[in-house]
Amino acid sequence: MNIVIGTDIELVKAADELRQAVFINEQGVPKEEIFDGLSFQSVHVVCFDGTLPVATARALKDGNVWRIGLVAVAKSRRGQHLGEKVMEATIDYITKEGGKEIMLVAQEQVRGFYEKLKFAQDGEVTKFESGFVLVPMKYRL
Numbered sequence: 265m266n267i268v269i270g271t272d273i274e275l276v277k278a279a280d281e282l283r284q285a286v287f288i289n290e291q292g293v294p295k296e297e298i299f300d301g302l303s304f305q306s307v308h309v310v311c312f313d314g315t316l317p318v319a320t321a322r323a324l325k326d327g328n329v330w331r332i333g334l335v336a337v338a339k340s341r342r343g344q345h346l347g348e349k350v351m352e353a354t355i356d357y358i359t360k361e362g363g364k365e366i367m368l369v370a371q372e373q374v375r376g377f378y379e380k381l382k383f384a385q386d387g388e389v390t391k392f393e394s395g396f397v398l399v400p401m402k403y404r405l
Contacts, residue, residue: 265318265346267311267353271304277374278317279308279334286336291364298334311346319346321354330358332368351381355403364405372397 268275287293289397302324311319320334322326332354337347346393353357358366370378378401 265311265313267309267349269307269309269312269353269357271307275308275310275400278312279303279310279320279322282310282317282320282336282338283334285338287334290339307357309350309357313341319350322352323354323358325363327362329365330361330363332358334365335368343370347377348381351378355381359405366403366405368401368403370399370401372399375399375401379404 269393280299283298287298288295303322306322306324309321309323317338318341320336322333324331324333332351335347335351337350355366368378368383370383372389382404383401384404385399387400389400390398392398
């Protein structure tokens with residue numbers, strides 16, 4: 265396994281390929297919510313098994329706040345702690361860049377995953393008619 269962090273087009277394509285599989289094909293999230301036009305302003309963290317992207321996260325600096333989003337792990341690789349490894353690499357990158365505040369919005373079903381990584385709820389939960397429940401969370405430095 266190899267984790268790559270960067271902004272180049274090939275890394276964005278690899279991350280987007282995995283996001284397409286997980287969020288759109290598997291979970292049914294609308295394409296426009298995933299491909300929101302922010303990918304080329306973001307830093308991508310991708311875990312590869314050879315040339316195959318198996319886990320990813322995106323970090324976007326928004327003023328003084330870094331926002332982590334679109335964290336995905338290939339269905340066949342879940343339970344192997346790849347999400348944790350990608351998140352730890354993302355948090356490490358942000359702190360090395362001087363980041364003091366890290367936020368994300370988690371799906372309710374993976375809230376516990378983020379809590380183990382020192383994130384805590386920070387704001388009101390949003391419930392959608394589709395059944396998705398999103399929890400705003402902040403990293404405790």
